[in-house]
Amino acid sequence: MNTQAVQPDRLAKRIDGKQVSSQVLAEVSEAVQQLQQQGIQPGLAVVLVGEDPASQVYVRNKVLRAAEVGIRSIEHRLPADTDESSLLALIETLNQDPQVNGILVQLPLPAAIDENRVLEAIDPLKDVDGFHSQNVGGLSQGREVLTPCTPAGCMRLLRQTCGELSGLHAVVVGRSNIVGKPMAALLLQADCSVTLVHSRSRDIERLCRDADILVAAVGRPQMIKRDWIKPGAVVIDVGINRIQADTGTRLVGDVDYDDVYDQAAAITPVPGGVGPMTIAMLMQNTLTAARMQLG
Ligand SMILES: NC(=O)C1=CN([C@@H]2O[C@H](COP(=O)(O)OP(=O)(O)OC[C@H]3O[C@@H](n4cnc5c(N)ncnc54)[C@H](OP(=O)(O)O)[C@@H]3O)[C@@H](O)[C@H]2O)C=CC1
Ligand SMILES: Nc1nc(=O)c2c([nH]1)NC[C@@H]1CN(c3ccc(C(=O)N[C@@H](CCC(=O)O)C(=O)O)cc3)C=[N+]21
Numbered sequence: 001m002n003t004q005a006v007q008p009d010r011l012a013k014r015i016d017g018k019q020v021s022s023q024v025l026a027e028v029s030e031a032v033q034q035l036q037q038q039g040i041q042p043g044l045a046v047v048l049v050g051e052d053p054a055s056q057v058y059v060r061n062k063v064l065r066a067a068e069v070g071i072r073s074i075e076h077r078l079p080a081d082t083d084e085s086s087l088l089a090l091i092e093t094l095n096q097d098p099q100v101n102g103i104l105v106q107l108p109l110p111a112a113i114d115e116n117r118v119l120e121a122i123d124p125l126k127d128v129d130g131f132h133s134q135n136v137g138g139l140s141q142g143r144e145v146l147t148p149c150t151p152a153g154c155m156r157l158l159r160q161t162c163g164e165l166s167g168l169h170a171v172v173v174g175r176s177n178i179v180g181k182p183m184a185a186l187l188l189q190a191d192c193s194v195t196l197v198h199s200r201s202r203d204i205e206r207l208c209r210d211a212d213i214l215v216a217a218v219g220r221p222q223m224i225k226r227d228w229i230k231p232g233a234v235v236i237d238v239g240i241n242r243i244q245a246d247t248g249t250r251l252v253g254d255v256d257y258d259d260v261y262d263q264a265a266a267i268t269p270v271p272g273g274v275g276p277m278t279i280a281m282l283m284q285n286t287l288t289a290a291r292m293q294l295g
């Protein structure tokens, strides 16, 4: 029996998230043009509180991608000392605005603001991050709801790489609400056997070594090494870590890419892997939200 997740000779080892994201964006762009013929242009509101430089880069990228696919985007920048009630008031305005189909509040929020209260204030039909409890519950029950962008992007890469996922053992490292938990839910929905591990897990290497599919969402640079990987496994690296290098700073994932490369059947790079997919899936969710709001 072939227990490998993919036939190694059938694909490129480096999973090109940049390329797959371009495909997704092209699909979204075409669908947006169709909607525009009915006089509808999807709109995305991006809310950024504070001046975190990394967040500013992400928000800028989202706005650029939106323009490329014909989505109207509205950026709301608020000072770092914004209080919770004014943020909630802005969200209420966006909820009521028929021009706004999707609302994204860039995380993390300043410590003085209750993140959960803000996310729960977003109209679930405009919740393009899929973080509202109604959408989280829907995902858990297998209903068709707006789904978190990063895990959705990982699933698209996995489907493209592995084809059928049914029966494969997937191990997800990390249990955050924005990546690890929804990732596990989507893999379960795809009929994988799912193991979710975290900082309290015992013998994490042994658990990872049993994975046909390994998804790393930890936030620890190059933590996952060659001997954690079953030969022929597919490795999806969600981690984005900025580290000090000889030539300034550079981005690395949670997986030691060079160390793992020969062991894996296929692996996503950082940058150029999951990151671009996240933004592409945000555009897809904005399109989906616009359609849902048409009734
Ligand atoms: N490419 C993209 O589009 C995106 C990338 N990211 C990146 O993904 C990474 C994870 O993000 P996020 O989920 O928000 O991170 P969080 O910090 O919210 O969660 C990290 C998870 O990893 C677990 N963990 C920490 N240390 C270890 C360890 N030594 N062994 C096993 N598990 C450990 C934690 O366990 P515990 O729960 O026990 O504390 C926690 O569940 C980050 O690098 C982030 O920048 C995030 C979002 C999108
Ligand atoms: N409400 C909310 N939703 C999010 O989806 C969300 C968020 N808050 N807060 C921060 C994290 C992180 N995140 C990334 C998106 C794209 C890249 C991305 O495009 N990365 C490029 C590199 C970018 C660079 O060079 O810095 C790549 O991996 O190739 C990375 C990370 C979304 N997040």
Ligand SMILES: [Mg+2]
Pocket (backbone or CB within 6 Å): 176, 178
């Ligand atoms: Mg987090």
